[in-house]
Structure formats: C-alpha cells, structure tokens
Amino acid sequence: MYRYDEFDHRFVSERVAQFRDQAARRLSGELTEDEFKPLRLMNGLYLQLHAYMLRVAIPYGTLSGKQMRKLADVADKYDRGYGHFTTRQNIQYNWIKLEETADLLQELSEVEMHAIQTSGNCIRNVTTDHWAGAAADELADPRPVAELLRQWSTLHPEFSFLPRKFKIAVTGAPNDRAAVKVHDIGLRMHQNDAGERGWEVIVGGGLGRTPLIGYTVREFLPETQLLSYLEAIMRVYNLHGRRDNKYKARIKILVHELGEENFRAEVEAEFARQKELDVEVESRELERISNYFAEPAFETLPRLSTGYEAARAGDPAFAQWVRSNIAAHRKDGYAIVNISLKPEGGIPGDATSEQMRTVADLAERFSVEEIRVSHHQNLVLPHVKLDDLHEVWKVLAANGLASANIGKAGDIIACPGLDYCTLATARSIPIAQTISRRFADLNRQHEIGPLRINISGCINACGHHHVAHIGILGLEKKGVEYYQITLGGSSATDASIGTILGPGFSGDKVPDAIETIVNTYLNLRQGGDDSFLDVVRRLGHQPFKEALYAPA
Amino acid sequence: MNAIETGKALTGNRLSDGEVVFLTRSGAWSVSIDEAVIALEPQSEAALERRGEQAVAHNVVTEAYLIGVERSQGRVRALHIRERIRATGPSVRLDLGKQSQGTGGGFAPQS
Incomplete structure (x- = not known):
C-alpha cells in the first residue's frame, strides 16, 4: 500500500497547524465567515443542516486496517459513533464541531489521512476501481497512476482555483467499475499488440444539472506522456472554462460549447508546448510509486478449495x-x-x-x-x-454486514439528502429505506438479477441517479417533496444517461412505482440472463410508462 | 384559546459547533424552536433581521435568516420541511439531534 513519504507527512502536519490557527482566528472573530469559508472548505469542512460536516479523503478508496480503526475512533470521539461512506469513495462525519476540528485533523494525520481536495474548485480526490490490484479482468493496477495524479494535483498552484471542481477517475480494467465516462476526466488503460500500456483519455463527462457522457480525446496515450497531456487539458479548461456562471463552469460545458474537434485541437496545441516544458515525471519516480502498490505476497494455492x-x-x-x-x-x-x-x-x-x-x-x-x-x-x-x-x-x-445484495435491488446508492444536506430539495434516505424493505426478500432480489437503483436528493446528483438503471431524483414543489424516475442509465463500460419516465410521484408512492417497473420487466424479459437494462434498452420506456401511468 | 399565529422566526447555525439556534424574545439564542420569538408583521421582521446581522457581526451565528413558522398552544412549527428537519433532526435517525434531546419542538418533519 502507498505510504506517505516524508514530504507528505510534513505537508499534512503543516496544513493541520494552519487550520488550527485559521479556526482559532474565526472563533475569536478575527476572521469573518466570508473570509473563513474558503479556508474551511479547503480542509473538507462544510456547514450542513444540523452541524459541521467533515469529508475525509480516502485516496482512490484504499484504506489500511489501521486507518479504518482511526476512522472508527474519530466517529466515537468527535461524532455520534458512525460515518457515511460516499459515492466519491470518501467518508463524511455529520456532527462535527468547528472548535474540535483541528484536533480531529491532527488525529487523522497520525495515520496519514486528511481532508484535502474533498471540496473547493480544485482537482478532487482521484477515484478508481474498488477492485484495483485484485480483479481478474484487470490489465494492471491503476493506483500507481492515481497516486501520481494525487501528487501532481495536490496544492498545484495553477489548478487550485479552477472555474469549478474537477473530478478524475482511473481504471485499469476493460470492465469499467470506476464510472470513467461520467467524470471530468476518465482514464482507461489499454494494451496494444506490442504489449505496451497506454491510456484512453475521456473528457467532459459528468452528472449534476447537465448530465453528459464524456468523449474520447485520445485513444491511446503512452503512459510516459500522461502528466503532460492532463496538464494540457487543465490549461485549456483553466483558460477557456466559464467563470461567469457556476452552472456552466464544468469542463463538460466547455467541451460541449467548443465542440469536440475544436477542444481536441486546443488540447493538442497545448500538449505540444507542454512536451517542450518537459513536465513529465521520470520513469524511476513512477517506479518508486508503483513499488508501494507491489502485489502482496500471495500464497500459491489451488484454484478450488x-x-x-x-x-x-x-x-x-x-x-x-x-x-x-x-x-x-x-x-x-x-x-x-x-x-x-x-x-x-x-x-x-x-x-x-x-x-x-x-x-x-x-x-x-x-x-x-x-x-x-x-x-x-x-x-x-x-x-x-x-x-x-x-x-x-x-x-x-x-455484525450486520452480510447482506447478500451487491448489485441487486437492495444495493441502493443514496446521497444524504434533506435529512442532512443544505443543498438537498428532498429526502433520499427514507426512499431508499422503504424500497429496500419492499425488496427485502433476498431470493426475489436474486431472481430479479442485476439492478442498480440510485437516489439523489437534488439536481446536483451526488446519488448518481442519472446513471442508474432506475434513477430517482428528489425535488420540491411548494415545500412538498416529490420524486422523478428515470430509466436506462449506466455508469459501466456501456455508460448511458437515463431519461425521465413521466410525471413524478410523492415519496409514499415511489416504492409502488418501483415495484410496478420491476414487475413489468419480469413479465417482459426473455429468461434470467435478460437483464433489466437489456430489456429497457431493447424495448424503450413505453411498456414501463403504460404500466406505471395506466388509468386505474 | 387555540389560535394559530403565523409569522417569521430568526434562525442560524451557531459558529462554534454548527448547532441550529433560534432568536428568543430576550435576545438570546435557543436551541429549541418553541422558544423562538415570532414576528407577526413586517416591521418586527425587519427588527429581527437587524438582530440577525448583529449576531453575525458578533460571530454568534454564521448567518441568520427568517423562516416561516406557526405557533399553536405554545409549540412552534416551521412551515417548510427543510426547516422542520433543522428544528428536529434527521428524520431517519430519531436517536440523534434535537428530537433526541427534548429540544425538537412538537412537530416531526412529516407533520
């Protein structure tokens, strides 16, 4: 596993000391909220509905046992005995006090953890395949590259005040489990006929208000040119990305407005300049990082046990x-x-x-x-x-951790929603709970097969509803929550954005609606291998609409 | 007497710990919405807002804003679900927040 080196240790400790001073100045009134807010956000500290919320970075979703134990200790000492793992592979604590945050960060730094790059208009914590280094279908472990990107992007002065936040996902496997097509930049490893590794560079994907599938700006970039190329993309974005309108500031809008060919031409021109500047990391440094991710000492075991x-x-x-x-x-x-x-x-x-x-x-x-x-x-x-x-x-x-429902109806993604979040327009968690109870029968879940239900409590889409097979978006009209349902999304290799099925439902009607959709699928499928997504793609929304909106 | 009064209360999150608080008649900030002073007319709303600006300037709360409320039999109910959740706690964790400490007012978010 990657261990922070001496430089990282010093840097994180310095950051904690800085934050301790900043928080003290805020509490004494020396800093106003307007002055302090960007500083606390640079350290992952948000103010939510009931308290401060701290989002702790888990780079590329990898943790040691020791780090997980520290997260548990933090939950007990500074929060209410629990934490919330997020769709960005991070963890959030919901009941944090400003006056205790510096102590909390100090404790995290003891296990090489922090909350940097979990907020603000910077390159955020890099995410990857959660099976990295283990998956049978993987070409190579993507985490050395994810770590290289972390080192490159952390406190990069040029990319600390981007037009908007920037998310990078990396996968080393042909079956995409990192949702690389719906990130600002997605990197997917390929191998050519000569056995050399290269990276497909996908730009301009994203969810939120304007969901878009990214497009491939380079099919096969040699690994030795990765940083130069990404730096070129970031420069084009930093220069041309819109800063006048928050809702049009992500790189996906720039790609869309420039057009794919113009965007590529800009990037390639900048890339040519970057190559002259020679920002590329030396191969021995990449090797050094890779050594941290060396394969564990696996035993030689028979295939069957x-x-x-x-x-x-x-x-x-x-x-x-x-x-x-x-x-x-x-x-x-x-x-x-x-x-x-x-x-x-x-x-x-x-x-x-x-x-x-x-x-x-x-x-x-x-x-x-x-x-x-x-x-x-x-x-x-x-x-x-x-x-x-x-x-x-x-x-x-x-310990209540053996639910046999991975990838099934009960494995629902849900953002914290209006129960915790200031941005939310409706609650997500209660909807997830009632659906999960409705599909409590595990035999039935297994019978239904692969089904991804995702719920977001607002248009910002932290719950990834756009890329769900069945997506649920919570909205509000005159103080009353209601929910829109989308069908046909996917974040996998065949990524697609789901589209709205029809008029929305009140929260208490959503489980019935989901059940009707699932039963319609079961009636339409041609055998157990004919998945929900296959049926939706083959037959479209019509049969589901008819079942859902038929006059009683 | 069971009249329902409708008006505005002033709320914010306390700087030190983010706790949701409401301005009371005495000018202090209470964690319970039931203790909120309620402005029944525009002039008193403006007065509350001025108190809010002062509280922000004195670093008591991070921001202060008016919310629609109604008072009945001494209990205060926020009109918008977001504010009812702020005044009580997460609707999915009744063991946490004000509702678990007896300061959640008399109204669940769903009510």
Missing part, C-alpha cells in the same frame, strides 16, 4: 452471499469480498464505529490489511483466501 466448496454446499445463506458478494480474483485460491453497507431498511453507506472496527479486524486477519471503499457506498476486502471465506462471512453476519 474443498473447505469452501463444502461450506457452500452445506450453508444456503452463505452460498447465496457468495453468489452476489464475491468477485473473481486474479490469483487462484483468492476472492474479492464485497461488504454491503445496505442492510434491509438501513441507511446506504452508513457504518457504525463497531462495524468499522470489525472490517478493520477482518482486513488484518484475512485481507493483507487492505480495505477498499466503492463508489456504490460499500466496502471491499480485496484479497481473501477461498479457505477463509466462510469464517469472514460468519463474522460479517454477526
């Missing part, structure tokens, strides 16, 4: 969990364990401090100390031996 097979045969609940929550590992005898943070009727992404400690223990005992956070608001133990799976499952089950 008799103990595991026997447990599956003898324990139907375990077998069901294996079917939905286990993914193929690149090494024989190992598996990827996906831990659902979506128990029936629970709050998506929330974990108690005790659950965090349970996961930390499991990581240390069974997963070479590694944990990942997924943008689906779940956790991952990336390297578990098949022999240990039954034991891991038993511990998870005893």
Whole structure:
C-alpha cells in the first residue's frame, strides 16, 4: 500500500497547524465567515443542516486496517459513533464541531489521512476501481497512476482555483467499475499488440444539472506522456472554462460549447508546448510509486478449495452471499469480498464505529490489511483466501454486514439528502429505506438479477441517479417533496444517461412505482440472463410508462 | 384559546459547533424552536433581521435568516420541511439531534 513519504507527512502536519490557527482566528472573530469559508472548505469542512460536516479523503478508496480503526475512533470521539461512506469513495462525519476540528485533523494525520481536495474548485480526490490490484479482468493496477495524479494535483498552484471542481477517475480494467465516462476526466488503460500500456483519455463527462457522457480525446496515450497531456487539458479548461456562471463552469460545458474537434485541437496545441516544458515525471519516480502498490505476497494455492466448496454446499445463506458478494480474483485460491453497507431498511453507506472496527479486524486477519471503499457506498476486502471465506462471512453476519445484495435491488446508492444536506430539495434516505424493505426478500432480489437503483436528493446528483438503471431524483414543489424516475442509465463500460419516465410521484408512492417497473420487466424479459437494462434498452420506456401511468 | 399565529422566526447555525439556534424574545439564542420569538408583521421582521446581522457581526451565528413558522398552544412549527428537519433532526435517525434531546419542538418533519 502507498505510504506517505516524508514530504507528505510534513505537508499534512503543516496544513493541520494552519487550520488550527485559521479556526482559532474565526472563533475569536478575527476572521469573518466570508473570509473563513474558503479556508474551511479547503480542509473538507462544510456547514450542513444540523452541524459541521467533515469529508475525509480516502485516496482512490484504499484504506489500511489501521486507518479504518482511526476512522472508527474519530466517529466515537468527535461524532455520534458512525460515518457515511460516499459515492466519491470518501467518508463524511455529520456532527462535527468547528472548535474540535483541528484536533480531529491532527488525529487523522497520525495515520496519514486528511481532508484535502474533498471540496473547493480544485482537482478532487482521484477515484478508481474498488477492485484495483485484485480483479481478474484487470490489465494492471491503476493506483500507481492515481497516486501520481494525487501528487501532481495536490496544492498545484495553477489548478487550485479552477472555474469549478474537477473530478478524475482511473481504471485499469476493460470492465469499467470506476464510472470513467461520467467524470471530468476518465482514464482507461489499454494494451496494444506490442504489449505496451497506454491510456484512453475521456473528457467532459459528468452528472449534476447537465448530465453528459464524456468523449474520447485520445485513444491511446503512452503512459510516459500522461502528466503532460492532463496538464494540457487543465490549461485549456483553466483558460477557456466559464467563470461567469457556476452552472456552466464544468469542463463538460466547455467541451460541449467548443465542440469536440475544436477542444481536441486546443488540447493538442497545448500538449505540444507542454512536451517542450518537459513536465513529465521520470520513469524511476513512477517506479518508486508503483513499488508501494507491489502485489502482496500471495500464497500459491489451488484454484478450488474443498473447505469452501463444502461450506457452500452445506450453508444456503452463505452460498447465496457468495453468489452476489464475491468477485473473481486474479490469483487462484483468492476472492474479492464485497461488504454491503445496505442492510434491509438501513441507511446506504452508513457504518457504525463497531462495524468499522470489525472490517478493520477482518482486513488484518484475512485481507493483507487492505480495505477498499466503492463508489456504490460499500466496502471491499480485496484479497481473501477461498479457505477463509466462510469464517469472514460468519463474522460479517454477526455484525450486520452480510447482506447478500451487491448489485441487486437492495444495493441502493443514496446521497444524504434533506435529512442532512443544505443543498438537498428532498429526502433520499427514507426512499431508499422503504424500497429496500419492499425488496427485502433476498431470493426475489436474486431472481430479479442485476439492478442498480440510485437516489439523489437534488439536481446536483451526488446519488448518481442519472446513471442508474432506475434513477430517482428528489425535488420540491411548494415545500412538498416529490420524486422523478428515470430509466436506462449506466455508469459501466456501456455508460448511458437515463431519461425521465413521466410525471413524478410523492415519496409514499415511489416504492409502488418501483415495484410496478420491476414487475413489468419480469413479465417482459426473455429468461434470467435478460437483464433489466437489456430489456429497457431493447424495448424503450413505453411498456414501463403504460404500466406505471395506466388509468386505474 | 387555540389560535394559530403565523409569522417569521430568526434562525442560524451557531459558529462554534454548527448547532441550529433560534432568536428568543430576550435576545438570546435557543436551541429549541418553541422558544423562538415570532414576528407577526413586517416591521418586527425587519427588527429581527437587524438582530440577525448583529449576531453575525458578533460571530454568534454564521448567518441568520427568517423562516416561516406557526405557533399553536405554545409549540412552534416551521412551515417548510427543510426547516422542520433543522428544528428536529434527521428524520431517519430519531436517536440523534434535537428530537433526541427534548429540544425538537412538537412537530416531526412529516407533520
């Protein structure tokens, strides 16, 4: 795993000291709120409905057991005993006091964590595939590049005051699990016939008010030119991106307004200048970073484990969990364990401090100390031996962490919504809870198959509703919440933006509407392999509209 | 007497910890919406706003703004759901926030 080097340690400690001084000056009245707000946001501290909220960065979603244990301690000491894992692979605490924040940040820095690049108009925390370094289909671990981008972008003076926030996602696998087509920049690794690695550079994707799928500005960029190229994109954006209108300031609008060809020409011209400046990182530095992500010392194991097979045969609940929550590992005898943070009727992404400690223990005992956070608001133990799976499952089950619903109807993404967030127009969590209760029967969820339901409590789309198979957007009219439903979105390799099905519903009608949509699908599908998304794409919205809006 | 009075209350988030507070008749800030002073006419609304500006200038709250409320039998209900959630706590965690501390006023967000 990546360890902060001496430079990072000093930098983070200095940042905490700076913030301690800034907060003290604010509390004494020396700084006004207008002066202080940008400073606290640069340290991930927001003011929400009930209290301050701190968003802690989890670079590329990778955590050690020790770090997870610290997150649990912070939840107990500075919050109310829980945290919320987000769609940006970060964690948020909801009940933070300004007067205690510097102490909190100091504690985080002891385990090389911080809240930098989790807010503001900078390059945000880089996200990646939550199965990075473990997935069977991966060409190579994308995290060395994600870490390179982190080092390049952190406090980059030229890119600290961009027109708007900027999000980069990276994947090293052909099956996109990092949603690279709906980020400001998405990077996808490819390998050419000569076996050389290169990066497809996708620009101008995004969700929010104007959802757009990114377009490929370069099909195959040699890795040695990556920083120069990204720097060229950032310069074009910084120069031409709109600053007059917050809603038109993201790079997706610039790409859209310039047109893809003009945008590419601008970038390539800047890239030619960048190459002369030679900003590229030396290969030995990239090697140094890569060494931190060296493959763990995996044991040589047989492909099959008799103990595991026997447990599956003898324990139907375990077998069901294996079917939905286990993914193929690149090494024989190992598996990827996906831990659902979506128990029936629970709050998506929330974990108690005790659950965090349970996961930390499991990581240390069974997963070479590694944990990942997924943008689906779940956790991952990336390297578990098949022999240990039954034991891991038993511990998870005893701690409310064994919901067998990954990728199913109950695995709902939901932003905090109006229960916590100042931007929200409607509540998200109660809608997720009632839908999850409605689909509580796990056998039914497995029968329905892959289904992604995402809920956002406002147009900013933190809940990724645009790229859900069934998306739900909470809005408000005259003080009353109502919900729009979209169909046909995807954040995967075949990314698409869902479109609105018809008039919205009040919150209490949403579960019935979702059930009608799912039942319509079940009636229309041609066998169990015909997924919800396949059917929507093949038949369009009409049959669903007819079922949903038919006169009673 | 069961008359419902409708007017405006002044609210903000306390600087030190972000706690939701309401201006009271005495000029102090209370964590309970039931203790809020309510302006029933535009002139008193303007007076409340001036108090809010002073509180912001004195770093008591980060920002202060008027919200629509109604008072009935000594309990105060915010008219907008967002403000009802602020006055009570998250509707999905009844064990947290004002509602768990007896300072949530008499109205759930859904009411």
